[in-house]
Amino acid sequence: MSVSVRIPTPLRKLTGGADEVAIEGTNVGEIIENLEAAHPGLKERLCDDDGEIRRFVNVYVNDEDVRFLEGRGTVLKDGDEVSIVPAIAGGC
Amino acid sequence: MIDFTEEQIERYSRHIILPEVGAEGQSKLLESKVFMIGAGGLGSPVAYYLAAAGVGTIGIADADVVDSSNLQRQIIHNQDRIGMPKVESARETMQALNPDVKVNTYNYFITEDNVREIIRDYDLIIDGCDNFPTRFLVNDACYFEKKPLISGAMFRFEGQVATFKPHQEKGAPCYRCLYPEPPPAGLVPSCSEAGILGALAGAVGTIQAVEAIKELLGIGESLAGRLMVFDALRMEWKKLKLHKDPACPLCGENPTITDLVTYEQACELKFGQ
Numbered sequence: 066m067s068v069s070v071r072i073p074t075p076l077r078k079l080t081g082g083a084d085e086v087a088i089e090g091t092n093v094g095e096i097i098e099n100l101e102a103a104h105p106g107l108k109e110r111l112c113d114d115d116g117e118i119r120r121f122v123n124v125y126v127n128d129e130d131v132r133f134l135e136g137r138g139t140v141l142k143d144g145d146e147v148s149i150v151p152a153i154a155g156g157c
Numbered sequence: 158m159i160d161f162t163e164e165q166i167e168r169y170s171r172h173i174i175l176p177e178v179g180a181e182g183q184s185k186l187l188e189s190k191v192f193m194i195g196a197g198g199l200g201s202p203v204a205y206y207l208a209a210a211g212v213g214t215i216g217i218a219d220a221d222v223v224d225s226s227n228l229q230r231q232i233i234h235n236q237d238r239i240g241m242p243k244v245e246s247a248r249e250t251m252q253a254l255n256p257d258v259k260v261n262t263y264n265y266f267i268t269e270d271n272v273r274e275i276i277r278d279y280d281l282i283i284d285g286c287d288n289f290p291t292r293f294l295v296n297d298a299c300y301f302e303k304k305p306l307i308s309g310a311m312f313r314f315e316g317q318v319a320t321f322k323p324h325q326e327k328g329a330p331c332y333r334c335l336y337p338e339p340p341p342a343g344l345v346p347s348c349s350e351a352g353i354l355g356a357l358a359g360a361v362g363t364i365q366a367v368e369a370i371k372e373l374l375g376i377g378e379s380l381a382g383r384l385m386v387f388d389a390l391r392m393e394w395k396k397l398k399l400h401k402d403p404a405c406p407l408c409g410e411n412p413t414i415t416d417l418v419t420y421e422q423a424c425e426l427k428f429g430q
């Protein structure tokens with residue numbers, strides 16, 4: 066099954082500028098692995114050395130933060146949209 | 158309720174005519190006190206619209222002076238103000254727009270030594286600063302002083318807006334529920350070198366101003382518990398859910414942060430490079 070993954074501005078260099086990519090996977094963990102396979106370098110931006118999603122990056126399935134679902138084990142269904150939302154601080 | 162002058166009735170007539178605002182709401186705005194961190198890209202539209210709305214007292218903190226590279230987006234300043242402290246320039250612009258507004262200027266950095274005392278005098282805090290350490294400091298100070306916080310941030314073509322008032326609403330998160338601590342140095346872009354589409358500051362800042370006025374009036378649905386994310390390139394707003402984290406180090410069940418902490422400034426761009 067393929068889901069659409071929204072790529073935030075700071076990471077678009079790794080997707081050749083694409084703001085949305087279609088990735089195969091049945092849960093969030095698989096999506097992260099397949100994102101890395103398609104766009105090397107993405108995983109280390111999203112996950113720490115233990116493979117856990119970094120605390121200043123939030124991964125959403127539709128409008129829910131996966132930390133409050135099943136984390137990387139969150140099961141995806143057809144039509145779900147995955148969004149990567151990193152902390153940003155600019156205001157000036 | 159305050160006694161309006163005729164000039165005020167005319168000035169605020171488009172507010173007063175709104176049933177959700179009315180004379181009572183306008184009076185509330187005139188008696189409100191808002192403190193803003195930053196007189197820059199986000200601070201400009203926020204300060205402008207709050208002054209126009211007749212928010213009676215506006216405090217604004219910024220240690221910088223106006224630079225010509227600011228004028229691509231910081232519309233509260235202008236060419237003649239280059240070199241002037243931003244808070245002074247902001248005060249002049251706000252008072253030229255609306256002499257009803259009292260502007261308190263804080264021409265220095267917000268630190269753990271001054272932030273709690275400063276915000277204590279205000280009803281609502283608006284963060285439009287440009288770095289993570291200040292964002293965490295302001296969040297924590299607002300939590301300890303029980304002040305609602307409207308936080309805005311932007312990067313290149315993206316913006317984020319959220320309201321934090323964990324002290325007011327059960328289940329409402331704070332900034333640390335979203336991000337427990339600042340990213341390590343070099344992992345997330347945080348500085349202006351990244352570039353910013355000037356008008357984006359207007360889009361994000363005016364959302365903060367709208368939300369601030371709603372909070373002051375107590376009307377509509379608060380943004381607390383949601384994160385608005387704007388993508389200018391797709392011209393798309395998303396509303397994501399934010400949850401109170403029971404493990405939050407500040408507002409969670411077993412808090413480990415019981416006083417203000419100061420983080421080092423992290424100012425590199427590796428996250429996207």
Ligand SMILES: [Zn+2]
Pocket residue numbers: 323330331332333334335402405406407408409
């Ligand atoms: Zn919290």
